[in-house]
Amino acid sequence: MSITVPFLDLRVADQAERQDLLAAVDTVLQHGRIVLGPEVAQFEARLASRIGRGHAVGVNSGTDALVLAIRAMGYASGDEIITTPLSFIATANAIAINGLEPVFADIGEDLCLDPSSIEALITPRTRAIIPVHWAGRACDMDAIMAIANRHGLDVIEDCAQAFGATFRGRSVGTFGRVGCFSMNCMKTLASLGEAGAVLTDDENVAKHLRALRYNGLGEAGTCIQVSHNGRLDTVQAAMLMVRLDRIDSVLARRNAVASFYDRALAGIVGTPPRDELRADAFYTYTILTPRRDELQAFLAERGIESRVQHLPLMPEQPAHAHRKAAFPNARRMLSLSLCIPASEKVDDQQMHYVAATIGEFFGRRPNAV
Ligand SMILES: Cc1ncc(COP(=O)(O)O)c(C=O)c1O
Structure with a gap:
């Protein structure tokens, strides 16, 4: 008998899980609150508590989590963000699409951003560091936070590949000002399509992100900053709670x-x-x-x-x-x-x-x- 081993198999073969997913979708079909329905806030609360942060803002993808998190920081065009060269291209694109300059450091033997390659790249325009927790491995957050604190830089964690990873027993996404997660269908915590979230303890950042995820519309319903539609779908949030279980x-x-x-x-x-x-x-x-x-x-x-x-x-x-x-x-x-x-x-x-x-x-x- 010949064996084949796919890298990933996205079918849902487990019948109990399948039933739970279908039931979660059916609940949304029945209540009909398709856009930002109650499941979005429920999932956000569960995710925040699981990761150990005050707020989670559900968005449309891991890419949007990064794009909107960077946008929420209020940097000026041409400012620089230091990151790793080894990541899915979304990390660099999220910086550049905000009009900022990605500055690439190097990686260590662990494949994560090498802290010793960061400081030589800091200039008066550097605003933040984006460590990418590579393939489910936390970066050296002691060293990265120490550099950031020494130079007054923000840390925006790219946790897209690292749900469940910890450093000193703390979840990734709890060290920086914000942690950005992807829950696309290939991820360890996977939606049945596209999904992402930004985690933060800063209530003002969370509030700002809620505006940015829908065309920059603030609580008064007016556009406070140019942005796009990056909301998390209610059906995805409903299924993500099944996956979280x-x-x-x-x-x-x-x-x-x-x-x-x-x-x-x-x-x-x-x-x-x-x-x-x-x-x-x-x-x-x-x-x-x-x-x-x-x-x-x-x-x-x-x-x-x-x-x-x-x-x-x-x-x-x-x-x-x-x-x-x-x-x-x-x-x-x-x-x-x-x-x-x-x-x-x-x-x-x-x-x-x-x-x-x-x-x-x-x-x-x-x-x-
Ligand atoms: C390190 C990293 N950052 C960002 C992303 C973007 O996430 P998404 O595909 O949900 O937009 C990915 C996706 O694979 C990723 O691996």
């Missing part, structure tokens, strides 16, 4: 798959180093090998889908390539890295097959687990 088992299964790979592949491939300060949430599982492209082709021939996240680096994307930056470690690390299937849908047979196939490629037997 199950999130701990999703995180636990991803953790189990990752810890299987850790043990089975130790000594065969590298992984970004871990430490006791951070609990990873395994949005994806990254392996490191200088034979990355060959391995990816070998896996594909054997029915295993893998991904390089994210090629090209943001400063090498055509739309951003005019910005000057040096990021030697990001170039090196990205050339080595490959994400293998590790979602909660990966079953035991599939994860053993993935490990055995990687072992076969290197002429090694995976470690017994």
Whole structure:
């Protein structure tokens, strides 16, 4: 029997979950408050309490969470924000679309923004740092917050890939002035489409974001700042509450798959180093090998889908390539890295097959687990 292992499987095969999702949608169909219905505020309250922040503002996507959060900070055109070169392009676009300049630092061996690469880039126009908690791993928030505090900069956390990740036991998204989450259908906490949220303890920022998420219309119904429509859909909020009820088992299964790979592949491939300060949430599982492209082709021939996240680096994307930056470690690390299937849908047979196939490629037997 041949086994195939998709990177992600977005079907809802669990019948109980399916029923709960359909019931949640049906409730919205019955009450008919389709736009900003009660489920939006209910979901926001549950999300804020789960993350540990005073306010959550539901928006249309993780991209909008970043765009609107940056917009709410009130920076001037041409101001600069320092971020990592290694992220989904939404991070850089969210800065640039607000008329600001993304300034790319470098990453560390952990694939996250390297704090030691930040300070040399700070200029009188720098306003904020955007750390991206890469693939479910928290950045070094001690070091990043210390730099931000020393220079009077805001920290806007990009938590799009990191729901469930912690640093010193605290959820990502609780360190900076705001934390931006994506709940698109591929994320660990996933809607059935597009969704995002901005988390903050600052009531004024939350209020401002509620205006910005609907064309900048303030409480008086007049436009206080130019913006667009980025509201969270009621049906998505309703389904996200169903997903939130199950999130701990999703995180636990991803953790189990990752810890299987850790043990089975130790000594065969590298992984970004871990430490006791951070609990990873395994949005994806990254392996490191200088034979990355060959391995990816070998896996594909054997029915295993893998991904390089994210090629090209943001400063090498055509739309951003005019910005000057040096990021030697990001170039090196990205050339080595490959994400293998590790979602909660990966079953035991599939994860053993993935490990055995990687072992076969290197002429090694995976470690017994
Ligand atoms: C690091 C990062 N930031 C931002 C986003 C944008 O989120 P969305 O796709 O919900 O707009 C993503 C999406 O994958 C992401 O991975």
